Amino acid sequence: xxxxxxxxxxxxxxxxxxxxxxxxxxxxxxxxxxxxxxxxxxxxxxxxxxxxxxxxxxxxxxxxxxxxxxxxxxxxxxxxxxxxxxxxxxxxxxxxxxxxxxxxxxxxxxxxxxxxxxxxxxxxxxxxxxxxxxxxxxxxxxxxxxxxxxxxxxxxx
Numbered sequence: 386x387x388x389x390x391x392x393x394x395x396x397x398x399x400x401x402x403x404x405x406x407x408x409x410x411x412x413x414x415x416x417x418x419x420x421x422x423x424x425x426x427x428x429x430x431x432x433x434x435x436x437x438x439x440x441x442x443x444x445x446x447x448x449x450x451x452x453x454x455x456x457x458x459x460x461x462x463x464x465x466x467x468x469x470x471x472x473x474x475x476x477x478x479x480x481x482x483x484x485x486x487x488x489x490x491x492x493x494x495x496x497x498x499x500x501x502x503x504x505x506x507x508x509x510x511x512x513x514x515x516x517x518x519x520x521x522x523x524x525x526x527x528x529x530x531x532x533x534x535x536x537x538x539x540x541x542x
Contacts, residue, residue: 410445413456413480415447415471419458420439420469422485422504423437423439423487424436428500429460429495432465432487432489433466433467433487433489434465436462437460437461437462438461439459439460439461442458442459443458452475453473453475454475456471456472457470465489465492467487468487469485469488470484471485472484482498483498485497485498485501486498
């Protein structure tokens with residue numbers, strides 16, 4: 386019979402859970418999308434040096450219950466390396482990104498979110514202050530008088 390303390394089992398369980406959870410973060414949809422943008426982005430290539438590779442080691446959290454994620458991984462080129470930070474939210478069962486930045490070692494932060502939107506497109510319409518105002522609909526006006534006839538007697542009888 387093996388004599389293992391309860392605290393040892395707890396530490397082993399937490400370590401195993403952390404290892405399994407962290408090992409799967411590289412498969413998170415936000416990380417996959419961010420990795421693709423980092424590898425394809427010409428500004429990243431100019432900053433880090435092409436070709437750019439991304440680490441499969443991902444730090445952070447992606448809470449499926451609350452639908453909030455903050456994830457970080459390393460990107461490396463021929464000239465430099467940096468940290469990629471991606472944040473997003475889960476709405477109606479799908480993850481959507483709301484922040485993507487590259488923090489090069491010793492350099493200024495580079496926002497990549499707009500580049501991603503330009504490359505992939507967005508379903509959010511752009512505001513155009515010079516656009517003509519929409520024409521009002523020509524639906525008929527509501528009736529002026531409405532009469533409701535109630536049956537005689539107290540309610541419910």
